[in-house]
Amino acid sequence: MRILHINAGLEQGGGLFHIVNLLKVARLEQQDFTLLTFADGPVAAEARKVGAKVDVLGIDSRYDLRLLQKLKRYINKGNFDIVHTHGARANLFMSMISGQIPAKWVITVHSDPTKDFGGRGFVGRVFTKLNLRSLRKADRLLAVTKNFKNLLVQQVQVDPAHISVIYNGIFFDQDEKKQLQHAGFNIINVARMEPIKGQMLLLQALSELKLADLKLHFVGDGSALQELKEYVKAHGMNENVVFHGFLPQSAINDLYQTMDLAVLTSYSESFPLVLLEAANAEVPILSTNVGDIEKMIPDEQHGFVASIGDGGSIKNAILKAYSIHQEQPSTLNEMAQIEKSYLSANFSMVQQLNSIESIYRVLLNN
Template identity: 55%
Template sequence: MKVLHVNAGLETGGGLTHIINLLKEAKKEQEDFTLLCLAAGPVADAARAAGLRVQVLGITSRYALSSLRQLSDFINQNGYEIVHSHGARANLFLALIKRKLRAQWCVTVHSDPYLDFEGRGLAGRAFTFANLRALRRADCVFAVTKRFANLVTDKVGVMPKKVHVIYNGTFFHENSEIRAKIAHPGFNLVNVARAEKIKGQELLLQALKKLDYASVHLYIAGDGPQLPHLKDLVQQLGLGPQVSFQGFLTQPQLTDLYRQMDLAVLTSYSESFPLVLLEASDHLLPLLATTVGDIEMMIPDSEHGFVTPVGDVGELTATLKSALNRPTADLKKMAAREKDYVAHHFSLQQQLTSIVRVYQELLAG
């Protein structure tokens, strides 16, 4: 079975991690998967660094619809049986050439399609409309949470028989492979997310101010359009000594940062099934997250982590305080318990097996 995964190529967040991890597992299992990026960029670079089979179409403009013939020829002439797109731009291009394809077409919904282009004016509304139309035309839709599955059937209008819930997975190391923590003063929080409004870093900064614990330090790892605003807000709130902006970090850099952290925090308004939390858990960090996506599947109860309502600064502050007041030994036990749980339920091998099974069903008709 020849499978082509297609992405615009400019992704730097969880989508990039999802694609690269899935294809690494496919290579390990000797599946015939290839990655096609519409443009050169972070995704193709990460794929090459991982030793994956990757092609770049070389589209220089997101509006370069003249490249559609080039894309359809690449798919048909190479005999791909399944084409699997990730991201709105790739979805749009595949929707426009679907009638010319001999392959079956799958889409993964990584995030809420109604929020992906929020705040981007007329162009954002146009891309949202095009992406929703693409989801309806696909032969198969993978949703990374039950909530997204319900959204694409009930609101977008995708036929339920086309939709499959498959949770994100990641590679988990043996605990003996995790490097020892680095001793540090105070209590360190890490937030790994793109600097966008939907990720809720503004909420986290406000909670840090209300918490009023000088010994707490927040590290924000990620780039994005909200970064200048967040830096200004830090100064307005007088949090300069307590907040460090790390920018975009490579996986080795992030691994080093985790060694100095005490709690991983994600305060998003909307998420799918956040890989960053699985990765933090792999490095034996306790987790705190808002009630986004199917987070209850990842953090099933208070013995496995901390969960707080979306958008509520007061509740977030109280939950942070609860974490800070836990004895260090209790937090270590919580982190170990959570890793055992997620490693058992959300491995890359399980994710790949579920996806390949759907591919086979699709080709069998």
């Protein structure tokens, strides 16, 4: 099978790592996968690092319709069996030429498509409608959670027979991680600084807790960054909060060595890769009850779960982890090891690749 993955190329979050990890495991398993991006940005750069085959169309404008002819020629000349798109812009352009190419079309739905353009006014509403229309035209949708499948059926009116649930995976290390000695209780939040990620709830919870030896590390950039910084300053939290900005994964892995808890306080998520990565680093995890998080944190032995949008619930979950750390820190270490063992057995990249390839074969009747 010749498989082409398409992305606009400017992803910097979980979508980027999903695409790059899939290309990496396909190369290791000697599968014929190619990445095509519209711009030569971070996705193409990271894909090259893992040895993936990468091509760039080189379009200057985000919505330059001259791309359509280039895209159609590239796909048909390459004789690809499957075209697999990631992201609203890739979906939109593919939907406009799908009737002119023989390849089957697959979309991975990485996030809630009804919220992808939230807060962008009229333009956001237009692009939301266009993206939803694209989702209905594809031959198969891959939803990264059962919740997303249900949403696609109920709100986007996609035939459930055209949707498969494929959970995200990562490359898990088998070696035991060594946590570096450090003072206090360190929390890390790796996410885009956007309202949907709920970082303001996290700050409000910490402001109410007033734990002098607790330090929060934010990793990421986004539209809410300035508002979060202003809140920290206004509430006298400068000594307790560090903004690192966007960091490469290697730098995040270094940070994990001094972290006691990885926290995600989102209002909406799929199957968050950042928590898999924290678990791989043997950092205990705490998440709001988003997506199919019960698959990742099945019980209290594996981590902490708080209610979505509930600052009090988030505060109580953090306080519980903090109290365990103060009274019996080895318990948190054991929790992290249990979680890593469970996740590595169930959500590896090889398992994810095999599941996706089985869908390809069904579409091609192989």
